[in-house]
Amino acid sequence: MILNSLPTEFQQAKPIIDTIEAAGYEAYFVGGSVRDTILGKPIHDVDIATSAFPAEVKGLFKRTVDTGIEHGTVMILDHGQGYETTTFRTESGYQDFRRPDQVTFVRSLKEDLKRRDFTINALAMRANGEVIDLFDGLQDMDAGVLRAVGVAEDRFHEDALRMMRAVRFASQLGFTIESETAQAITDNAALLTKIAVERTRVEWEKLLMGHDPVRGLQSLVATELYRYMPHMADQKAMLQTIMALPAWQLPTINSTWTFLVWAMDLQDSTDIRSLLKDWKTSNELIDHVTAAWKALNALKQRGQLTASELFDTGLPALTTANTVANLFGFGQAQADMDAAYAALPIQDKHALAVNGGDLIKQQIVTPGPQMGQILQQLLTAVVTGQVKNEVPALTELARMIADTKND
Structure with missing residues (x-):
């Protein structure tokens, strides 16, 4: 050729x-x-x-x-x-x-x-x-066949990560793993524990973001490779559940982990952090996924988010949450969520018209925990539309809150 x-x-x-x-x-x-x-x-x-x-x-x-x-x-x-x-x-x-x-x-x-x-x-x-x-x-x-060069077992003994690469390529390319190669993965799946978690994680994320993730997951389950991945040994039922979802694709690494923690039905942020820490993900990703998971719970329960929830989650994690929610059948049109977020009076706490220094100058508070508490109440009041984000209105509200706390 x-x-x-x-x-x-x-x-x-x-x-x-x-x-x-x-x-x-x-x-x-x-x-x-x-x-x-x-x-x-x-x-x-x-x-x-x-x-x-x-x-x-x-x-x-x-x-x-x-x-x-x-x-x-x-x-x-x-x-x-x-x-x-x-x-x-x-x-x-x-x-x-x-x-x-x-x-x-x-x-x-x-x-x-x-x-x-x-x-x-x-x-x-x-x-x-x-x-x-x-x-x-x-x-x-x-x-459309994925076949090891030479003797498959030899290739996997040289680098056990190649087994994860096989199921990842199945997803990315939509290829079928040839039978002898698949059998060698099954026979040597336990060798995956020899590989650094960070290397396995990259292949796992690529599999989930592949063109045909279900094909990759089918190979992952059939070879039992999943049993040797962190927190995945008892997740066969979960994997079968997500394989049965209508055609899906995940666009980002953040969405892959949010998708997984939701599919695994983790019950609190502590469990999420434990999972993601064991997979050696970044603190930034952990924070993003945790915020998205909280938003997912609200969407599932009520079908929409309050102004405070929109603000606290932030647009990047909101987009992730809604992407995952739509895969599970309870999301919104992304344009509607974007519009709701854009309609917030402010999208960032630094946009609040007053800060701690202003409150001190006005002799409303002195430095300390109370100042932070008042600023948080002001922020909530602005986000929820109870008060305009203007200095006079916020100063007056701050004084009222301070007086109440001092009574």
């Missing part, structure tokens, strides 16, 4: 390959960018594999960075772009099921491609668009 019209990213990187080849070495585009170009999908990073050893690569270019020199990877900086260029290599001795004990640089493209995870990722492409397919990856791509 020859691709006659290459994306701009390849055209921009072509001088790198030309320089390496002019020096007498082989060089190819490899990996996901080749796969996605053939599938007609947008590409991201362009990776290059070469027969030149790292020192030889560095000798050909003025600006390079040793991004992974021990594994043969050098970043070539050219015209403001960085291109990861990796020497053909073989690997051996995966005692931790995550990374090789030994890396050996070789001059053979075939030896390099043999260590790739799946046939559709074991494709190489020359600078002129000619695709090199040594493991029938094009045939598997046409058939």
